[in-house]
Amino acid sequence: xxxxxxxxxxxxxxxxxxxxxxxxxxxxxxxxxxxxxxxxxxxxxxxxxxxxxxxxxxxxxxxxxxxxxxxxxxxxxxxxxxxxxxxxxxxxxxxxxxxxxxxxxxxxxxxxxxxxxxxxxxxxxxxxxxxxxxxxxxxxxxxxxxxxxxxxxxxxxxxxxxxxxxxxxxxxxxxxxxxxxxxxxxxxxxxxxxxxxxxxxxxxxxxxxxxxxxxxxxxxxxxxxxxxxxxxxxxxxxxxxxxxxxxxxxxxxxxxxxxxxxxxxxxxxxxxxxxxxxxxxxxxxxxxxxxxxxxxxxxxxxxxxxxxxxxxxxxxxxxxxxxxxxxxxxxxxxxxxxxxxxxxxxxxxxxxxxxxxxxxxxxxxxxxxxxxxxxxxxxxxxxxxxxxxxxxxxxxxxxxxxxxxxxxxxxxxxxxxxxxxxxxxxxxxxxxxxxxxxxxxxx
Amino acid sequence: xxxxxxxxxxxxxxxxxxxxxxxxxxxxxxxxxxxxxxxxxxxxxxxxxxxxxxxxxxxxxxxxxxxxxxxxxxxxxxxxxxxxxxxxxxxxxxxxxxxxxxxxxxxxxxxxxxxxxxxxxxxxxxxxxxxxxxxxxxxxxxxxxxxxxxxxxxxxxxxxxxx
Numbered sequence: 001x002x003x004x005x006x007x008x009x010x011x012x013x014x015x016x017x018x019x020x021x022x023x024x025x026x027x028x029x030x031x032x033x034x035x036x037x038x039x040x041x042x043x044x045x046x047x048x049x050x051x052x053x054x055x056x057x058x059x060x061x062x063x064x065x066x067x068x069x070x071x072x073x074x075x076x077x078x079x080x081x082x083x084x085x086x087x088x089x090x091x092x093x094x095x096x097x098x099x100x101x102x103x104x105x106x107x108x109x110x111x112x113x114x115x116x117x118x119x120x121x122x123x124x125x126x127x128x129x130x131x132x133x134x135x136x137x138x139x140x141x142x143x144x145x146x147x148x149x150x151x152x153x154x155x156x157x158x159x160x161x162x163x164x165x166x167x168x169x170x171x172x173x174x175x176x177x178x179x180x181x182x183x184x185x186x187x188x189x190x191x192x193x194x195x196x197x198x199x200x201x202x203x204x205x206x207x208x209x210x211x212x213x214x215x216x217x218x219x220x221x222x223x224x225x226x227x228x229x230x231x232x233x234x235x236x237x238x239x240x241x242x243x244x245x246x247x248x249x250x251x252x253x254x255x256x257x258x259x260x261x262x263x264x265x266x267x268x269x270x271x272x273x274x275x276x277x278x279x280x281x282x283x284x285x286x287x288x289x290x291x292x293x294x295x296x297x298x299x300x301x302x303x304x305x306x307x308x309x310x311x312x313x314x315x316x317x318x319x320x321x322x323x324x325x326x327x328x329x330x331x332x333x334x335x336x337x338x339x340x341x342x343x344x345x346x347x348x349x350x351x352x353x354x355x356x357x358x359x360x361x362x363x364x365x366x367x368x369x370x371x372x373x374x375x376x377x378x379x380x381x382x383x384x385x386x387x388x389x390x391x392x393x394x395x396x397x398x399x400x401x402x403x404x405x406x407x408x409x410x411x412x413x414x415x416x417x418x419x420x421x422x423x424x425x426x427x428x429x430x431x432x433x434x435x436x437x438x439x440x441x442x443x
Numbered sequence: 444x445x446x447x448x449x450x451x452x453x454x455x456x457x458x459x460x461x462x463x464x465x466x467x468x469x470x471x472x473x474x475x476x477x478x479x480x481x482x483x484x485x486x487x488x489x490x491x492x493x494x495x496x497x498x499x500x501x502x503x504x505x506x507x508x509x510x511x512x513x514x515x516x517x518x519x520x521x522x523x524x525x526x527x528x529x530x531x532x533x534x535x536x537x538x539x540x541x542x543x544x545x546x547x548x549x550x551x552x553x554x555x556x557x558x559x560x561x562x563x564x565x566x567x568x569x570x571x572x573x574x575x576x577x578x579x580x581x582x583x584x585x586x587x588x589x590x591x592x593x594x595x596x597x598x599x600x601x602x603x604x605x606x
Contacts, residue, residue, distance in 0.1 A: 003597055007565040010546035013539055014468035014566065015461035023459045024481075180556055180584050184591075187554045 025404060089313065090306040093118050093143060094133040094151045094299065097125050100385035102318050106134055106143070108262060108278065108301040108331045114385040116331045116370035118302070118315065123148050135305070140313030154274055154299075156265045165203030167230035182207055185225040193218045198235035198242075199268030206230040210268045212238050235268050237295070242266050245295055246273050249288070253277065257284055258309065260330040262301060272297040278330050281309040301331065317372035318386035325353055325373045325381065326366045326412060328421070339399045340420070344392045346379045352414035353379065353392070364408060364416035365398065368423065399423045451491045455484060458501050465505050465566050468539075468547045469512035469558070483507040502567040502577045509562040512551070549599040557592035560585055 098105045098112030104125055107115035112129060118138065123145025126132050133151035136143045183200070186209055190197055196218055198210040208230050209222050215233040223231045237245070246266050253259040253275070260278040272295055279302035288298050304312050342355040342363065353373065355363040370384030378391040390396040403419035462483065466476035483504045487494045494500050539547070550558060556578075563574040571589070575582045 003593060003600065004565070006542070006546050006600065007561065007596075010468065010543040010550075011465075011566040013543045014464040014547070017464040017467060017539060018460045021460060021463070023456060024477075180578075180580050181587070184554075184556060184588065187556075 025406070088137050088139045089304055089311050090135070090146075091138045091143065091312070092133055092135040092303045092305060093120075093301065094303075095131070095301055096153075097128050097130050097132055099128050101387070102142075102385060105385075106132065114383045114387055116315075116368065116384045118143050120145050138313065141316045154265065154276070154297075157267060157270050165206060165208055165230065166232040167206060167208065182226045182228060186222055186229060189222045189225040190218070195238050195240060197239050198237060199239055201269065203230075208232060208269075210235045212236065237268065239268065242268065242273065245292070249273065249275065249292060249296060253280075253288070259284070262331070274299075276300065278302065279304065279309060279312055281305075281307065284309065315370060315384075317370065317382065318384065319372055319374055319382045321372035321374055321382075323351065323353070323373040323375040323379060325371065326364065326408070327371050328366060328369045331369045339397055341395045341397050342390075342420070343395050344379070344381070344390055346375065346392050347414050350414055351375070352412075353381075354414045354416045355420065361418050362416045363418045363420045364405065364412075364414055366403065366419060366421045451488055451495060454487075454495070454500060458504065459484070462501070462504055462508060465562060466508045466512065468543070468566075469509060469551060469562070471547065471551065479508055479511060482511065497577070499567065499569055499573055499577055502563055502569050502573065505562050505567050506559050506577055509559045512558065545600060546596075549596050552599065553592050553595060556588050557595070560588040561592050561596075564589065 093106045095106040095108050095117060096110050096112055098107045098115055098117060100114055102119040103121070105112075105115060105117040105119050106125075107117035109115070110129075119142040120134055120136070121142050121144055123134060123136070125134065125145075125148055131151045131153050133149045134143060134145055134147075135149075136146040138144075186200065186207070187194075196211045196213055198212050200207060200209050202208070206228050207226070209232070211219055211222065211231060211233045212235050213233060215231075219231045219233050223229060246264070250261060250264065253261060257280070259280050261275055262278050263276040264274065266273040273292075274297045277298065277300045280298070280300045281304040285298055285300065285303065288296060302312065340357045342357050342365065344353055344355050344365070346352075347354055353365065355365050357363060367381065367389075368383075371381060371389065373379060373381045378393055380388050380392075381390045383389050390398075398420065400420050400422040403421050405413060405417055405419050408419060459480065463476055463480045466479040466483070467473060470476050470479060486507055487500065487504050494503050497503055550561060553561065559578060560574055563569050563577055564571070567574075569577065571582050571585050575585045578585065
């Protein structure tokens with residue numbers, strides 16, 4: 001039998017092996033979601049700090065805590081832990097200085113407009129848009145500043161435009177697309193020693209191949225693969241080790257510690273795996289430092305200095321909210337898959353909000369972290385800065401992505417049969433930078 | 444209105460089982476295949492506005508599966524050895540034919556781009572030009588990878604290469 005026929009038969013069998021297997025639920029956008037893109041060998045790990053499963057408050061909640069409380073929910077488990085906003089803890093917030101109707105705020109990202117950041121009082125902060133690390137006492141309403149330090153946000157080598165070339169004699173910038181031929185030659189040269197590959201990237205018209213271990217015969221073999229291949233040795237971790245470590249660390253942080261991840265970066269060219277969490281306590285941070293040593297650089301938007309993470313008070317809304325709305329449990333951003341026009345409606349019977357978008361479906365909108373609502377005629381939804389975002393009866397375009405209604409507590413569904421996770425003003429999209437590679441005739 | 448985003452749910456329902464089959468063929472382990480399948484579909488879901496607009500979103504997902512299966516397979520091999528050491532029972536898996544098992548074993552030995560191109564052309568049934576589009580390379584490159592892959596497979600399986 002010919003090879004092609006054997007392959008087709010095997011393919012047919014493979015595709016039919018699980019014909020009777022039940023199909024599991026569709027993937028949700030979860031906090032553990034990680035996109036690994038290999039851009040010319042540089043591993044870019046972008047972790048979505050995405051929508052939390054939802055929490056809301058019951059009707060008996062007193063006025064002071066009518067806002068959605070902060071929730072930390074495991075992506076695998078919709079159980080939420082509600083924290084009362086009555087404590088005061090010492091925290092350090094590392095972010096960007098912003099300013100809105102609340103006054104000065106420290107935002108979790110460079111997007112400082114109506115950000116879900118923490119308002120601060122006192123202290124001498126740098127101008128809006130600058131990074132700062134602010135320490136003080138926090139009660140869920142504002143941070144009373146005790147000290148301000150500088151904080152240097154991490155920029156990946158791609159962001160810095162510094163994918164360096166450790167070899168000399170670059171032949172000038174290449175043109176055209178990727179170079180699978182060169183990649184293939186490198187793969188061939190590494191046959192049997194694939195675990196030595198730490199990364200590959202384009203720099204100055206050369207393909208830099210980073211290898212773990214010494215400059216030995218394997219490096220020489222790779223060097224001979226193509227005249228545009230430049231080999232650098234001595235890297236501490238291979239590509240596979242980096243991916244395994246990153247996966248272990250993020251899974252442990254998210255699932256075991258309830259820590260949300262805002263950003264993550266790892267690269268053979270750039271030392272440790274860098275992870276920025278939304279909130280973590282110092283003891284957990286130290287425990288991870290002990291576990292992973294110099295392989296991990298873990299930072300946080302909020303570091304709880306004198307208490308466990310569970311003691312962090314819920315952030316209170318700037319408006320006197322009186323209507324419970326479902327919100328994301330963390331400040332992470334929602335990746336967008338679409339944008340719809342919704343019309344919000346107040347369900348008078350259940351005192352909750354649902355939305356229509358012109359079809360027969362009824363949608364529960366999960367708002368970004370820090371959003372709140374005031375009931376009335378109309379009922380109005382506000383962002384964390386107190387700006388009106390939407391009102392009942394008026395069409396509003398909401399970016400976001402759909403979710404699973406099954407993950408929402410039936411008591412909080414407001415008779416909706418679908419869920420829309422709204423991205424809010426912190427919209428961003430994952431972008432992978434694909435450097436220009438060599439011209440085809442050079443291969 | 445939605446901006447040109449096709450229905451991911453229908454795609455997921457339609458494609459899940461066959462993609463799982465491909466993942467299983469490439470890894471030889473059901474749990475790993477399920478993870479791989481979910482990962483690949485999740486990757487598609489995250490970029491659904493882009494992937495869903497492609498002419499062959501199913502081929503794109505199979506390519507991701509093929510691409511990621513190599514490292515998973517290596518890790519799985521070491522995990523299997525560890526399981527043997529600790530005397531745990533292997534998980535229940537479907538029983539493909541001996542003929543297919545031989546082909547799959549050979550497929551797992553292929554390198555990334557070569558495995559990708561075989562999966563696209565034989566498992567997704569796309570043409571060389573379509574595979575080139577999914578892989579983001581030229582038709583010539585697809586042909587080169589396919590030729591190399593087939594010469595390896597012929598050597599390992601002992602078949603005569605198809606004309």
